[in-house]
Amino acid sequence: MSNRQNRARPIRPPRERGTWKAFALAALMHLLLGWLLYHGINWQNNTPAGSEAELWTEIPDLSTPTPRPAPPPPAPVKVQPAPPPAKDEEADIALQEKKRKQQEAAAREAQLAEQRRQQQEAQQQAEEKRQQQLAAQQAAALAAQKAAQEKQKQADKQKQVDQQKQQQQLKAQQEKEAEKAEQLKEQKEAKEKADAQAKAKADADAKAKEKTKADAAAKAKLDQERRARLAQLQGQAGGGTSESGEGLAKGGTGKGAGGNATSAGYAEKVQRRVRPNIVWAGETAGLETVVAVRCAPTGTLLSATIRQSSGNEQWDQAALRAVQRSDPMPVDINGQAPAAFTITLRPAGG
Structure with a gap:
C-alpha cells in the first residue's frame, strides 16, 4: 500500500547544491556592471572648452559675366600625419579603453551568468x-492497472x-432426468408387478382349474372304485351291510359296520391320522363337523361325506x-x- 502511495506522488528533482552561491554571484555581477556603467558615463566631469570659427564666402559679381578660364588642376595635397596625442589624452584614452573592456567583460560575464541561470531554470x-509527465504516466499506468484488475475481477x-x-x-436437468428415470422405473416395476400378478393369477387359475379337474377326475375314479369295492363287499356279505354304527368322536370310541365293535384305542389312531391333515386359519369357536366314512377292510x-355341518361351509x-x-x-x-x-372334527382351540 505504501509503494502505491509513493508511486502516486509526483517525483521531485533532487535539490541542487550551490544555488544560493550562484544567486549571490549573479547579484554581485549586476552591482559591478551598474558601477562600471555609471563611472563609464561620468568619468569626465570637465566641460570641454568651446572654439570659434569665422566663415567667409565670396559674393559673386552679378554684372555681365566674363568667361572664366578653366581652373588649373589642384595640386596634390600632402596629408600630414596627425600629431601624436598628448600624454594626458593617451592616459585618458587608455583608461577609457580599459573601462570599456572591463564593462564589456562584466557585461559578457553578466550575460553568461544570466544565460547559465536561464539554462538552469530551463533545465x-x-x-x-x-x-510531472513521469508521474502522470505512472498515475495513468496505475489507473489502467486498477481498471484492468477491476475489469478482470468483474469478469471473474x-x-x-x-x-x-x-x-x-445441470443439476436441475440431472434431477429432472433422475425423476423421469425413477418414474420410468416405477412404471416398469408396476408393469412387471402387474404382469407378474396377472401371470401368477393366470397360473393360479390354471393350476386351480387343473387341480379342480384332477380332483374331480380323482374323485370320480375314487367313487367308481369305491362303488365297485362296495358292490364287491356287499356281494361277499350276502347282499348288504349295515351302515349304522356309533361315531368316533374326538377322544371317543365307535363301532364299525357288520356289528363288529372297534377297540378302545382305534378312535385315537383315527385322530392321529386325520389331525395333521387339517389346514385351517379361520375362526375356531363353535365349529364342529361330523364326517361319515366307509372303508375297505384294508x-x-x-x-367320505358330511353328515352334520358346522354351519361354516369353508x-x-x-x-x-x-x-x-x-x-x-x-x-x-x-x-x-x-x-x-x-x-367328529373341531378346529384346534375350538
Whole structure:
C-alpha cells in the first residue's frame, strides 16, 4: 500500500547544491556592471572648452559675366600625419579603453551568468516537466492497472455466476432426468408387478382349474372304485351291510359296520391320522363337523361325506379334505378297518 502511495506522488528533482552561491554571484555581477556603467558615463566631469570659427564666402559679381578660364588642376595635397596625442589624452584614452573592456567583460560575464541561470531554470523546468509527465504516466499506468484488475475481477465474478448458473441448470436437468428415470422405473416395476400378478393369477387359475379337474377326475375314479369295492363287499356279505354304527368322536370310541365293535384305542389312531391333515386359519369357536366314512377292510377309503355341518361351509370342506387326505385309514387290532364309522372334527382351540 505504501509503494502505491509513493508511486502516486509526483517525483521531485533532487535539490541542487550551490544555488544560493550562484544567486549571490549573479547579484554581485549586476552591482559591478551598474558601477562600471555609471563611472563609464561620468568619468569626465570637465566641460570641454568651446572654439570659434569665422566663415567667409565670396559674393559673386552679378554684372555681365566674363568667361572664366578653366581652373588649373589642384595640386596634390600632402596629408600630414596627425600629431601624436598628448600624454594626458593617451592616459585618458587608455583608461577609457580599459573601462570599456572591463564593462564589456562584466557585461559578457553578466550575460553568461544570466544565460547559465536561464539554462538552469530551463533545465529545472524541463526536469520538473519530465517528473510531472513521469508521474502522470505512472498515475495513468496505475489507473489502467486498477481498471484492468477491476475489469478482470468483474469478469471473474461474471464467470463464477455463469458457472453457478450452469451448475444449477445441470443439476436441475440431472434431477429432472433422475425423476423421469425413477418414474420410468416405477412404471416398469408396476408393469412387471402387474404382469407378474396377472401371470401368477393366470397360473393360479390354471393350476386351480387343473387341480379342480384332477380332483374331480380323482374323485370320480375314487367313487367308481369305491362303488365297485362296495358292490364287491356287499356281494361277499350276502347282499348288504349295515351302515349304522356309533361315531368316533374326538377322544371317543365307535363301532364299525357288520356289528363288529372297534377297540378302545382305534378312535385315537383315527385322530392321529386325520389331525395333521387339517389346514385351517379361520375362526375356531363353535365349529364342529361330523364326517361319515366307509372303508375297505384294508383301510382304503371308499367314501367320505358330511353328515352334520358346522354351519361354516369353508370349515366343513377343510374337515372333509383332511379326512380324504388321511386315506388309507388305520386298521384295528384285528388287522381290519371298520366298514363304516363317523369322525367328529373341531378346529384346534375350538
